[in-house]
Amino acid sequence: MKTALITGGALRIGAQITKTLHAHDYNIIIHYRNSDKEARALADTLNQVRADSVSLLQAELSDIQAVKILANSIDNLDVLVNNASVFYPTPMQNASEEDWQKIMDTNVMAPFFLSQSLSATLSKNQGCIINIVDIHAQRPLKNHAIYNISKAGMMMMTQTLAKELAPDIRVCGVAPGSILWPENKVKLNDEQKNKILNKIPLNKQGSPKDIANAVLFLANSSYITGQIISVDGGRTLNQ
Numbered sequence: 001m002k003t004a005l006i007t008g009g010a011l012r013i014g015a016q017i018t019k020t021l022h023a024h025d026y027n028i029i030i031h032y033r034n035s036d037k038e039a040r041a042l043a044d045t046l047n048q049v050r051a052d053s054v055s056l057l058q059a060e061l062s063d064i065q066a067v068k069i070l071a072n073s074i075d076n077l078d079v080l081v082n083n084a085s086v087f088y089p090t091p092m093q094n095a096s097e098e099d100w101q102k103i104m105d106t107n108v109m110a111p112f113f114l115s116q117s118l119s120a121t122l123s124k125n126q127g128c129i130i131n132i133v134d135i136h137a138q139r140p141l142k143n144h145a146i147y148n149i150s151k152a153g154m155m156m157m158t159q160t161l162a163k164e165l166a167p168d169i170r171v172c173g174v175a176p177g178s179i180l181w182p183e184n185k186v187k188l189n190d191e192q193k194n195k196i197l198n199k200i201p202l203n204k205q206g207s208p209k210d211i212a213n214a215v216l217f218l219a220n221s222s223y224i225t226g227q228i229i230s231v232d233g234g235r236t237l238n239q
């Protein structure tokens, strides 16, 4: 039985990655920050399917000490999915040092040091790291400079660690296009949503299952490393 850690694994895309890997016989460690209730509910449901197959770890990933404590509490791991992220607009005129710190620490620093701290067990198990990147790592989303930069960092992290951690650990990525609208303070109006949808050749948003299936594919693909698969309905063709 293999074990996967999914950061931000209690909600939205992370929750679907949790469910998909669990349905394919992985034991799961769900990392969460604030979503205690949702994490417990998901773990209870999946533990009813297979007893003791899901455990929970809480951590604020922008805090390096918390990242280290999280990693140190895991002694056996096959797959690390760096999914947790911060996403909100940071127009150049208003972007603050606090925004920079929060977004870069959560989206880049934490995945890097989790990869470093967990590399011993991943290496022992010939495991893999799967980073959830974004199509905007390559083509910027207007007014989201810090987020774009963080995801570009994650893209290079995928490639550079694939080289450095080979041959014992594979490192890959999935770059989602538009999958779920943001639920935080930056809600999009219908006009903004239609503008995005009109650029997608497949003419609709993807679903969290599309991302989770790509994660599963990469986790099972023992001869793929350093690759980032765009799962975007063809959106990058129109960017």
Ligand SMILES: NC(=O)c1ccc[n+]([C@@H]2O[C@H](COP(=O)([O-])OP(=O)(O)OC[C@H]3O[C@@H](n4cnc5c(N)ncnc54)[C@H](OP(=O)(O)O)[C@@H]3O)[C@@H](O)[C@H]2O)c1
Residues within 6 Å of the ligand: 007, 008, 009, 010, 011, 012, 013, 014, 031, 032, 033, 034, 035, 036, 059, 060, 061, 062, 082, 083, 084, 085, 086, 087, 106, 132, 133, 134, 135, 175, 176, 177, 178, 179, 180, 181, 182
């Ligand atoms: N949604 C999309 O359409 C889309 C498009 C392109 C790329 N992506 C990428 O796909 C991944 C999942 O997207 P999503 O929309 O499902 O993500 P999300 O809802 O924005 O965030 C996922 C989780 O990240 C956790 N998180 C955020 N900041 C954290 C911090 N400082 N410390 C610890 N945990 C933190 C939160 O956990 P808690 O709730 O427990 O606090 C949150 O539930 C992300 O990497 C995102 O960049 C998504």
